[in-house]
Amino acid sequence: MYDLIILGMGPGGYEAALTALRKKLKIAIVEKSKIGGNCLNRACIPTKYFWTGAHQIEKLPILKEYGIDINDYSINFSKAVQGKDKAISFLRKSLNMLLKTKKVPIYKGEGKIIGQNEIEVRKEDGSKEIIKGKNILISTGSIPVSVGNIIPDGKYIITTEDLLEKTEDLPEEIVIIGGGVAGCELGYILSAYGSKVHIVELLDRLLPMPNITEEVSRYLLRKFKKMKIKTYLKTTVESYKIIDNKVQVELSDGNQLLADKMLLSIGRKPNTDIDTIGIVKDEKGFIKVNGKMQTNFENIYACGDVVNSPMLAYTASYEAKIAVDNITGNNVEADYSLIPYVLFSGFEIATVGLNENQAKEKGIEVTTGYYPYTYNEKAVDEHESEGFVRLVFEKDSKRIIGGTIVGTGASELIHIIQMAVKERYTAEDLHNFIYFHPSLSEIFIYATYDIVAGKLF
């Protein structure tokens, strides 16, 4: 009998394994596909790999400003795919090596919980094996959803997973359904590599989520226009058909597009067909858990995309640690109050805490501080002047309650704001903090100047 069986080896399962091994638990893993889950194999990690390349392509013309004259170059997406595979394979191998060194049994196959301590693993060859554990962690992740009558075929109609894991050649022209995070990330990447990109979004702006302000949506839209990415807002797909090796798409605004592929990026749903014992799920299929990540069976835990918390790789790993902590006798509960949200599109976009609108909805009066990257010395040194920061403070106390950063480094700088919000820093605390010069972090000095020392104009 194992101390813990982990069902699904994505960012949740892997973090659980790492923590459990350190805490000397006897663990086993059930995984039907590749170690690392969606995040490593077909989501976060390949996206950021391609983004790095896309951003480099965008920056090629300014290399001459550093005395680097590129006289002849070519862009080859297929080689980027090979590079991506190499990077991911390195990371996957290092995970595998660790599990092997620690002699962790990996049951290859699809697991189903058939008893409070029992998992039946159906292997690829059709054979079955039953394994037993004192505790079980369900971290089986999620799968892409499709809309209405648009059915992915893996060739003309593809999911983000198809694109990130299986696509070898750049589509010359692509229609992306959904202007959310994945749509804006992949649209930028494909465009930078040379695709003609169309993004179709049902709502009236890109990234139409409560934690992204319209200021950010507009800023991104401007960049997309410059890049000649075509966006169709308040628009849906009326119909489509495959003609001559192409997909022909009729939009609700009357436009007709002809592309090599249509990419579905409209969301994901939990992968929770994993038991026969009555683990309780909500109406959307998410497994119900308490703050300790326990299901209705006290020894069965769940984390990540299968539970109804933000569908992010890093909440999965966070929840995994909470679950293992509880299994080993610590009594801790998950706290989602301060999660950073980050995406990599035309630039890095990061946000944490409340923005102006979210604060208003909660009845909090705010004042905001703004500063563009334009005059930040490091940004100028790096020719990375695109971007801005907007910080949100309680009007009376001047304590920071949230912030948005757009531009280079945002995905790291956001943690400074996150910590400041956590510690209830005032604008003055942030302003008088001693930042290195020249650093991007200095934007926080200048975004708080008006509030702390009065306006300049």
Added chain:
Amino acid sequence: MYDLIILGMGPGGYEAALTALRKKLKIAIVEKSKIGGNCLNRACIPTKYFWTGAHQIEKLPILKEYGIDINDYSINFSKAVQGKDKAISFLRKSLNMLLKTKKVPIYKGEGKIIGQNEIEVRKEDGSKEIIKGKNILISTGSIPVSVGNIIPDGKYIITTEDLLEKTEDLPEEIVIIGGGVAGCELGYILSAYGSKVHIVELLDRLLPMPNITEEVSRYLLRKFKKMKIKTYLKTTVESYKIIDNKVQVELSDGNQLLADKMLLSIGRKPNTDIDTIGIVKDEKGFIKVNGKMQTNFENIYACGDVVNSPMLAYTASYEAKIAVDNITGNNVEADYSLIPYVLFSGFEIATVGLNENQAKEKGIEVTTGYYPYTYNEKAVDEHESEGFVRLVFEKDSKRIIGGTIVGTGASELIHIIQMAVKERYTAEDLHNFIYFHPSLSEIFIYATYDIVAGKLF
């Protein structure tokens, strides 16, 4: 009569002006050279500009991993110099424009304080003008020091300022005297651009400062060896002479070098020949100030390299704000307990708080957490796997008291550690903080794992 006259328009003077203008003070500026001081014109900003280029050059071979095939390119340092001049000119113009818009009088010339409220400005044409102020801020910065008989001539024997402001062509071969911050930064840059670089250091390691550990010095030395930068430790210059348009250098270890230039980078001294009224200085020439940055004259303040605090652009701006705050009636004192130290050489190196040795000297028992960039997913995605983090915790309380980060992003990430030290975070606080994935910041999860959850091996 002005409310405040600012003597010297570097990072201290400029920040004072910005703050004073917001606080509605009537100010005037005295500056004998270019607005922006050393930092903008001949130190921090040009260094980071060239570093960006050097790092790009270093990364050119890996662009193919992103499908960017560079078939033909050339490196031209002189064009980088032009790019640098353009960036700096943009920043200088924006400062000038701001001062002009706010109608701030700028007295071009050398200022001397000849009365408690009086400054005599000697202009370039030899004429003199006396201006009066209720308060005076001395922010006249520092100048490079020379050693013994090595006298900079601006041609063969140059200072860092000569190199960063006036040099137009890459020296084919250069001898750098001093393996401290400036020597290691400029040595890396010149080597990346194609110079043959020799670094001569008196002490037994590169970066021989208390806040840089030997672990870091060794790591940098390894990189320099790979880059074929020759280092001569525990070595001095015995003599040198100019022969056939070259400088021939005899080292104490018997080596003889023949180079195009010899660069002096052994430190700076305060530029404090600025008064005739008896402003008190210490034996090294630094102006003595109290915590409010007041000199022995209560209306005369000093900040930056002229006072005996860390010689950094950002302590200058911090002190400038403290001075103006006191001038406008707030009673605040400078606090130097948590200053980040950062340099850009073979990689970014950043440190804050106490390292192991510094803690030991203070009698603090510590435990440290280490993690290499090797397995950080974002670092792998960016082909930036060089680097590591070492965090230092009080042994019993497990509270963080300092940290060193080496590698990409270190100059920004250090502020997260700085804030954590300030807030007395425990290893567990840092470990359970929710970081975005994949981010470099996640190294803090892994550098605290052993302490929080036990060792893996």
